[in-house]
Amino acid sequence: MTCITGKSPGECNGDINAQQMENSTNQTMLRNEANEQSENCCTNGLCSHEILHDGETDSHAKAVQNKMMRKASFKLSWWCKGDISDQHKHDIVSFERGNITAAGRSSKQISLKWESNPQTVLVMTKPNSTSVQILCADMIRWMKEHKKLNIYVEPRVMGELLSESSYFNFVQTWKDEKEILSLHTKVDLVVTLGGDGTVLWAASMFKGPVPPIVSFSLGSLGFMTPFHSEQYRDCLDSILKGPISITLRHRMQCHVIRDAAKNEYETEEPILVLNEVTIDRGISSFLANLECYCDNSFVTRVQGDGLILSTTSGSTAYSLGAGGSMVHPQVPGILFTPICPHSLSFRPLILPEHVTIRVQVPFNSRSPAWASFDGKDRKQLAAGDALVCSMAPWPVPTACQIDSTNDFLRSIQDGLHWNLRKTQSVEGPRDL
Numbered sequence: 001m002t003c004i005t006g007k008s009p010g011e012c013n014g015d016i017n018a019q020q021m022e023n024s025t026n027q028t029m030l031r032n033e034a035n036e037q038s039e040n041c042c043t044n045g046l047c048s049h050e051i052l053h054d055g056e057t058d059s060h061a062k063a064v065q066n067k068m069m070r071k072a073s074f075k076l077s078w079w080c081k082g083d084i085s086d087q088h089k090h091d092i093v094s095f096e097r098g099n100i101t102a103a104g105r106s107s108k109q110i111s112l113k114w115e116s117n118p119q120t121v122l123v124m125t126k127p128n129s130t131s132v133q134i135l136c137a138d139m140i141r142w143m144k145e146h147k148k149l150n151i152y153v154e155p156r157v158m159g160e161l162l163s164e165s166s167y168f169n170f171v172q173t174w175k176d177e178k179e180i181l182s183l184h185t186k187v188d189l190v191v192t193l194g195g196d197g198t199v200l201w202a203a204s205m206f207k208g209p210v211p212p213i214v215s216f217s218l219g220s221l222g223f224m225t226p227f228h229s230e231q232y233r234d235c236l237d238s239i240l241k242g243p244i245s246i247t248l249r250h251r252m253q254c255h256v257i258r259d260a261a262k263n264e265y266e267t268e269e270p271i272l273v274l275n276e277v278t279i280d281r282g283i284s285s286f287l288a289n290l291e292c293y294c295d296n297s298f299v300t301r302v303q304g305d306g307l308i309l310s311t312t313s314g315s316t317a318y319s320l321g322a323g324g325s326m327v328h329p330q331v332p333g334i335l336f337t338p339i340c341p342h343s344l345s346f347r348p349l350i351l352p353e354h355v356t357i358r359v360q361v362p363f364n365s366r367s368p369a370w371a372s373f374d375g376k377d378r379k380q381l382a383a384g385d386a387l388v389c390s391m392a393p394w395p396v397p398t399a400c401q402i403d404s405t406n407d408f409l410r411s412i413q414d415g416l417h418w419n420l421r422k423t424q425s426v427e428g429p430r431d432l
């Protein structure tokens with residue numbers, strides 16, 4: 001892989017490592033992209049402008065429109081606080097194709113600056129909500145008329161829009177899984193309208209690089225949805241101009257390994273999680289019995305309801321409910337949190353990001369275990385089966401309202417009422 005101008009050697013290595021970790025499906029996907037791109041590439045193999053080819057489109061007009069769409073490039077700058085000037089530029093990396101890989105991971109505040117104008121937005125909405133549907137139609141109309149943006153939506157949302165008015169004919173969608181795999185080459189920005197579940201859903205659509213996500217809060221808690229929908233015009237206006245503070249949220253990749261397949265991965269592509277993977281006892285009334293290994297060293301045996309392997313973004317979700325610590329989402333690490341362990345001394349751990357964790361169901365287990373991914377897609381793990389989990393090379397960049405730390409602290413205060421206590425006073429208790 002060619003190193004993009006402006007990257008340090010370390011970062012280039014990061015890119016190569018990330019590349020090496022790609023699974024075969026993504027390699028196929030990227031190979032197809034590479035074929036598509038070759039005719040537009042510069043001599044160094046990098047495309048500064050990518051002209052998109054969108055398989056089958058409904059009309060000639062759409063085909064022409066698609067060829068006009070170019071993926072916006074951007075720069076990420078890493079900021080360090082504490083310098084004399086309070087903030088100074090630590091490093092700048094260009095992402096000509098707008099695709100962030102593991103090289104973009106950092107525990108520092110990150111700022112995203114567009115190098116070319118974003119042109120294509122994917123709007124994702126939570127289902128079954130009339131208010132979300134109304135807002136979605138209004139937002140799409142505004143983005144088309146005032147910002148001249150190309151819009152993508154899910155097929156379900158396309159149906160909703162067209163049943164409202166044929167005005168929305170310009171909106172694009174996809175027909176099958178294959179088109180979803182190439183979405184990241186077309187979309188500059190993802191907008192979500194819903195709660196944290198919609199952000200999880202949006203992230204799960206991208207099995208490789210993820211475009212920046214701007215999340216408007218239309219749910220009850222909103223740890224990952226910092227923007228207010230009432231002010232969407234001002235908010236999108238400033239995001240489309242940039243620069244924007246972003247949080248790079250780490251994801252984990254999980255492989256199910258069946259005993260019967262003798263160490264072969266069950267699925268070619270890993271399952272990517274933004275919050276956590278949970279291995280639990282499911283409907284069984286027996287204790288879960290799970291042997292845990294970290295980089296092939298035995299760690300412990302979980303005997304209880306189960307185990308949560310969580311990202312730091314997921315630390316405020318299920319892991320928190322099971323007694324895990326809350327961790328700033330940009331801290332790289334994997335939380336190892338037992339669920340109701342039948343032991344007095346089993347405290348949660350936080351492991352470094354580079355480890356690989358293997359959770360094995362032993363042959364003497366009294367019942368199978370169940371794995372679930374961001375609360376979805378339950379898979380049974382029979383005796384002898386294992387789940388292998390490590391950090392994924394593609395983080396999820398989410399736009400911040402203020403900055404990563406401010407947004408995190410505000411979300412635990414507003415969302416969870418963290419450390420809310422009446423203040424001591426000689427005049428009697430006060431609220432804060």
Ligand SMILES: NC(=O)c1ccc[n+]([C@@H]2O[C@H](COP(=O)([O-])OP(=O)(O)OC[C@H]3O[C@@H](n4cnc5c(N)ncnc54)[C@H](O)[C@@H]3O)[C@@H](O)[C@H]2O)c1
Pocket residue numbers: 195196197198200219220221222223224275276313314315316317318319320321322373374375
């Ligand atoms: N006992 C628990 O705390 C428990 C049990 C099951 C699932 N969950 C969480 O629900 C998540 C799935 O969310 P969903 O919205 O699809 O299902 P859902 O609709 O059942 O909502 C679960 C709740 O978890 C909140 N949540 C999700 N991600 C969060 C995060 N990173 N930080 C803080 N809160 C978060 C949501 O806002 C929502 O209130 C799972 O990934 C898991 O973390 C929690």
Ligand SMILES: Nc1ncnc2c1ncn2[C@@H]1O[C@H](COP(=O)(O)OP(=O)(O)OP(=O)(O)O)[C@@H](O)[C@H]1O
Pocket residue numbers: 124125126127154194195196197198199201218219220221222
């Ligand atoms: N685009 C989508 N397509 C299908 N399902 C979705 C989509 N977006 C969200 N969901 C699912 O819908 C459910 C509700 O979504 P979400 O959590 O965003 O809303 P909410 O429950 O109202 O918010 P909160 O959880 O904060 O109260 C979740 O289980 C989520 O996985």
